[in-house]
Amino acid sequence: MTLSAIGLSAMRSGRIILHPTSVEIEPGARIGLVGASGSGKSTLGHALIDALKAQGLQVAHVPQSPDEALDPLRSLAFHWHEAAQARGLADGAAHQRAIFSALKIDGGDLRKRPWGWSRGMQQRFVIAMALMGTPDLIVLDEPTSALDPVIAAATMNLLDRHLERTNTAMVLITHDLGLAARRVSHLMVMAAGRLVEEAETGKILNNPQTSEAKRLAAHRNWMEVPC
Amino acid sequence: MLRVDHIWAKRGAAVALRNVSLSLSAGKTLAVVGESGAGKSTLIASILGLLRPSAGAITWDHQPVSSCRPALVMQEPRSAFNPVWPLMRAVREPVLGQEQSVTNERIARLCRGLELPMELLERRPREVSVGQVQRVGILRALIAAPPLILFDEPLSALDAVTQKHTARLIADMQQEEGFAALIVTHDLGYALAFADSIAVLKDGQIESISDPGSFVTNPGSSYCQALRDAAVALGSIEVAA
Ligand SMILES: Nc1ncnc2c1ncn2[C@@H]1O[C@H](COP(=O)(O)OP(=O)(O)OP(=O)(O)O)[C@@H](O)[C@H]1O
Ligand SMILES: [Mg+2]
Numbered sequence: 310m311t312l313s314a315i316g317l318s319a320m321r322s323g324r325i326i327l328h329p330t331s332v333e334i335e336p337g338a339r340i341g342l343v344g345a346s347g348s349g350k351s352t353l354g355h356a357l358i359d360a361l362k363a364q365g366l367q368v369a370h371v372p373q374s375p376d377e378a379l380d381p382l383r384s385l386a387f388h389w390h391e392a393a394q395a396r397g398l399a400d401g402a403a404h405q406r407a408i409f410s411a412l413k414i415d416g417g418d419l420r421k422r423p424w425g426w427s428r429g430m431q432q433r434f435v436i437a438m439a440l441m442g443t444p445d446l447i448v449l450d451e452p453t454s455a456l457d458p459v460i461a462a463a464t465m466n467l468l469d470r471h472l473e474r475t476n477t478a479m480v481l482i483t484h485d486l487g488l489a490a491r492r493v494s495h496l497m498v499m500a501a502g503r504l505v506e507e508a509e510t511g512k513i514l515n516n517p518q519t520s521e522a523k524r525l526a527a528h529r530n531w532m533e534v535p536c
Numbered sequence: 537m538l539r540v541d542h543i544w545a546k547r548g549a550a551v552a553l554r555n556v557s558l559s560l561s562a563g564k565t566l567a568v569v570g571e572s573g574a575g576k577s578t579l580i581a582s583i584l585g586l587l588r589p590s591a592g593a594i595t596w597d598h599q600p601v602s603s604c605r606p607a608l609v610m611q612e613p614r615s616a617f618n619p620v621w622p623l624m625r626a627v628r629e630p631v632l633g634q635e636q637s638v639t640n641e642r643i644a645r646l647c648r649g650l651e652l653p654m655e656l657l658e659r660r661p662r663e664v665s666v667g668q669v670q671r672v673g674i675l676r677a678l679i680a681a682p683p684l685i686l687f688d689e690p691l692s693a694l695d696a697v698t699q700k701h702t703a704r705l706i707a708d709m710q711q712e713e714g715f716a717a718l719i720v721t722h723d724l725g726y727a728l729a730f731a732d733s734i735a736v737l738k739d740g741q742i743e744s745i746s747d748p749g750s751f752v753t754n755p756g757s758s759y760c761q762a763l764r765d766a767a768v769a770l771g772s773i774e775v776a777a
Contacts, residue, residue: 321663346667346698373666373693374614413572428611429572451666454692455611457571457722458766484667484695528696 311335312446312478314360319352327352328503334446337476341489341510343525344499350482353499354448357480361446369439373450373482375431378438379423385434386419396442408437411467413460429455433464440468443475450482465492486529490514498522537561538583538601538684538716543592545575545582552578553589554740562683563710565717567727569763570737576720577611579737580686583718584608596684606684607677611720613670613693617661623672624657630680639679646675649705651698667693671702678709687719691726703730724767728752736760 312334319327327349334340342350351373358368372378379388389405398404409415412433414426423431432455439447449468453461469492472479483489489496489510496513498506500521506513517523538560545553552575560566568576581587583594585602596604607630610616617626631639647654650671661669670693677685690706691699707730710717721727727734728748736743736759744756755761 322659343695345695346671346693347665351665374612376612376615427572427577451693455572455689455722457569457763458724459762460572461722462766484693484699486696524697525695528700 312361312366314357317353317356317360319349319356326502327356330356330504332357332497332504334478334480336445336478337472338478338495339472339493340478340480341493341496342480342482342499343484343486343489343496344521345525346484348499348521349502350499351450352502353504354450354480354482358448366446367442367444369442369444369447371432371435371439371447371449371452373454375423375428375435378435379431381423384420384422385417385426388423388434389419389438392438392441398442404441405437408440408467412437412464427455429457429460432456433460436464436468440471444477446478446480447472448480448482451484452481453483453485453488461488486514486525490529498525537597538718539593539595540579540583541593541595543582543589543594545578545587545589547578552740553582556592556737556740556742558735558742558745560684560716560718562716563714564733565707565710565719565731567731567734568718568720568737569722569724569727569734570743574737575740576737577688578740580608580688580718580720583686601684604683605680606686607680607682609673609677609685609687609690611688611692613666613673614661616673617669619661622658622660623664623669627657627672627676627679630676642679643675646678646705649708650675650702667695667698670694671698674702674706678706681713682715684716684718687717687721689721690719691721691723699726706730724763736763 315331316329317327318329330353344350358370361368414430414433417426417430436452453464456464481489481493493510496508496510497504498513498521506519506522513522514526517526540556540558543553543556568579570576578587582589583601584606594601617623627643628639644654652668652671656664656668674690691702694702703726731748733745733747734751735745738759744760755764
């Protein structure tokens with residue numbers, strides 16, 4: 310069944326920060342959401358999640374800041390247990406071991422509070438929680454922003470395998486077009502609170518139409534520009 | 537000049553830094569790269585004096601580093617700010633007591649360079665995007681023109697275009713004001729494009745310190761090579777065949 314959310318919008322302090330936007334996602338689709346900082350990517354991500362949940366769908370979320378997902382006063386073990394329960398899983402011990410070692414956070418002490426772990430470890434812990442169970446969609450907001458390239462690549466590979474196995478759809482919010490180029494089949498480009506372009510990844514990277522997509526495609530990596 | 541001289545540091549029971557030495561002159565940029573948990577944040581905490589090394593010494597021009605009032609750009613942009621203060625209040629804090637008009641002018645100029653609308657500073661941290669609050673963190677670090685600035689992943693939440701403009705602004709301010717910049721980053725592309733030298737930290741030890749050119753052509757150890765190749769695979773740098 311196609312996931313569909315129509316007329317999403319958001320307003321804060323009297324300003325429209327997301328203009329009416331509709332999103333359709335096929336089962337198992339891999340979609341990237343890109344755009345300048347402040348263009349409304351996280352806002353659209355939140356609105357999409359709320360709308361789909363209201364339809365009774367299961368959506369996992371890896372927010373941009375781990376502290377949006379982790380209570381500073383609760384241990385990581387508590388978070389894990391609670392997430393497993395919410396998904397009706399016994400407590401996911403086997404899953405936990407496998408996924409923690411794949412994400413290289415098996416050395417972390419789960420009795421600690423979130424701030425007892427590094428930011429990169431917290432980010433991977435939140436990803437591990439999102440990979441529990443089989444949601445209809447996973448929304449990841451800049452999931453590799455605190456990871457070094459070696460661990461970022463390993464994390465994305467693990468995610469790829471998981472999505473494939475469970476036929477889960479993904480919306481990947483990222484500022485990293487190099488990452489998007491390798492991981493998603495479609496891109497949605499945002500500017501100033503609107504979706505301005507939507508197409509296959511290759512099309513947008515090689516033949517962008519709007520000025521926003523052109524800008525992003527032209528600055529894919531550091532070494533091409535003389536600085 | 538910043539001198540980190542044979543320091544050892546512990547985090548709890550674990551040794552987080554082993555015999556780390558490096559130096560950084562005024563006006564220069566040193567990028568520190570290395571995997572999560574390699575000790576990068578411990579290094580920053582030690583330099584700032586938030587953590588006492590168990591051995592070794594850290595100085596700025598032969599004085600304790602705190603004497604030069606270094607600035608820090610924190611890794612987690614939102615938690616770097618008081619959640620209930622408007623951002624403007626935090627930005628002005630390092631320059632309280634200085635001439636208002638000078639401060640206002642500087643804020644306006646930095647906002648332009650960082651592509652931040654001024655009205656955004658009237659909001660609280662949760663009322664702006666993560667990439668915006670990250671740039672406000674950079675603004676706050678630059679506001680008092682300190683001689684040493686430590687940047688912990690300063691561009692991690694920015695899109696590629698904003699990253700380049702922000703990196704350019706930092707470099708221009710450095711050119712003008714001559715601060716020493718120590719930048720912890722996972723982004724090898726950024727490090728290669730802007731740093732004068734690149735230190736690779738692995739398991740609490742300095743694996744190598746080299747200039748960007750030789751890092752790309754001849755990464756040395758197998759770890760440095762893996763780091764370079766992963767950055768190529770992620771698409772953040774391209775290496776000519
Ligand atoms: N409470 C608020 N009041 C006013 N404006 C807000 C509020 N919350 C968010 N905004 C604005 O809405 C816009 C979109 O924010 P959003 O967090 O969705 O951007 P983003 O594309 O995710 O950016 P980034 O890449 O920096 O994370 C930004 O310009 C932000 O300043
Ligand atoms: Mg965002």
